[in-house]
Amino acid sequence: MLLEMRDIRKSFTAGPVLHGVDFSVEAGEIHALIGHNGAGKSTLMKTLAGNFADYSGQIVIEGRDCVLHTPAEALGQGVAIIYQDFALVPDLSVAANIALGREPKGAFPGLMPHRALRTRSAREAALLGIDLPMDTPIRRLGVAAQQLTEIVRACSQDVRILVMDEPTARLAPAERAHLFAVMRRMGRERGVGIIYISHFLDEVRDIADRVTVMRDGRVVETNAASRYTVDDLAQLLVGHTDIVLDQAPDRRVAKQKPLGPTMLELDQLAVAGRPGVTLSVAAGEIVGLAGLVGSGRTRLARAMVGDVVSEGVLRVDGRAVTRRSPQRSAAAGLVMVPEDRKISGLALAASIEANMEATALGTSLSRMGIVRRARQRQVVDGLIRSFRIHPPVREKPVGTLSGGNAQKVLLARAVAARPRAMILDQPTAGVDIGAKAELHKLIVLAAAEGAAVVLISDDLDEILGLADRVVVMTEGVAGPPIARADLDRAKLLSAISRVSQTAA
Structure with a gap:
């Protein structure tokens, strides 16, 4: 057995969080760890990563009894963790972040061989089949590219146990498939044991060898993933059968009021170097923005609220918002929920x-x-x-x-x-199935009360379940809005792929 955690207990000021948890991982295995937010998953993994010196219990790695009181001790035992909220340095380049803490030595003390650093980081990314802009500062990347940078950094070290906390929460379908291929290759070729934390139960069912379900700081059950259906896992998460699965409500049923007047209007709104976008969203309407990572959805959203410089006209409830800034936009009734809650939210x-x-x-x-x-x-x-x-x-x-x-x-x-208008960028990323259903209802309610909603999501089922119309974007170009009635999952995925291929 690669890893055994026995009778792990951890308390905070408010009381105990882990109540004697047992958990194990075999070499080459992908072991999914699932549970509602607050179930204790992250606390258990932070204990493994050496973040808590005051835990009790036993951690055994490759037969060795290990005391992990610091992250350095954990890393020394081959344990790496990729947190849901990234630990990257925004002003450093991708290459420098990948090499952080293990930079190559220069010819003289104090000198950094930047070319060697960049070459090594690019080679390490290529070994995983990942292509990243090595010279670009992290703060200029989208969340998905930041996620891939974290993965390359973790995998470039001598890792035996890799913890991935919600790694696909902000990845588009193509990026998720790529990540899964990388994970399987790491297990098959390098014998790395992967602990995979996710709220996407269908992904858990497909990618994992085993599944452990946690609830209220305790292990509920551990078994082979093949023995569960998605419904089985959902019921284990909450402890009863009358649950709402991870599905968005059907807007055709949920929406009872007719749409109101135009509440949010873009007239050739253009971010530097990209064409203008013209779009209108009515009061009570939800418009989904779909597209691949890097398609320009988030940059357009930030332009709407004045977080990045843009040209063109934006109106809220018929009034133009001039000298746009997040503060002036909020005062006009336009607010945004950003995708990166840690840095900008x-x-x-x-x-x-x-x-x-x-x-x-x-x-x-x-x-x-x-x-x-x-x-x-x-x-x-x-x-x-x-x-x-x-x-x-x-x-x-x-x-x-x-x-x-x-x-x-x-x-x-x-x-x-x-607000009169809301922009929601990946609003349910990293949220458990029960909370996701609750958030969907609240989004629908906000629209029913008259708000115009722009929804950006990589979850195609979320877009299809909530949106009245869908706009597919690529490289900053917005296609014509498509009525929800004219779409299903296959058609939307085809539209995204077709537009992407045309742009390429």
């Missing part, structure tokens, strides 16, 4: 309450510049209940929440502002 050191009120202070939570504290507490408590944020404590720092709960805080903050 949330203040991790601040409380749930402080994060939720950040956008709404200028609208629903203040009057003539005076903050209404009683109203503030009422709204925050209501959002915590509605979004089922755990733990339900408004003073809790967001940085201590699980990834899924942090995502719910981000969406709740947007809803708190009662």
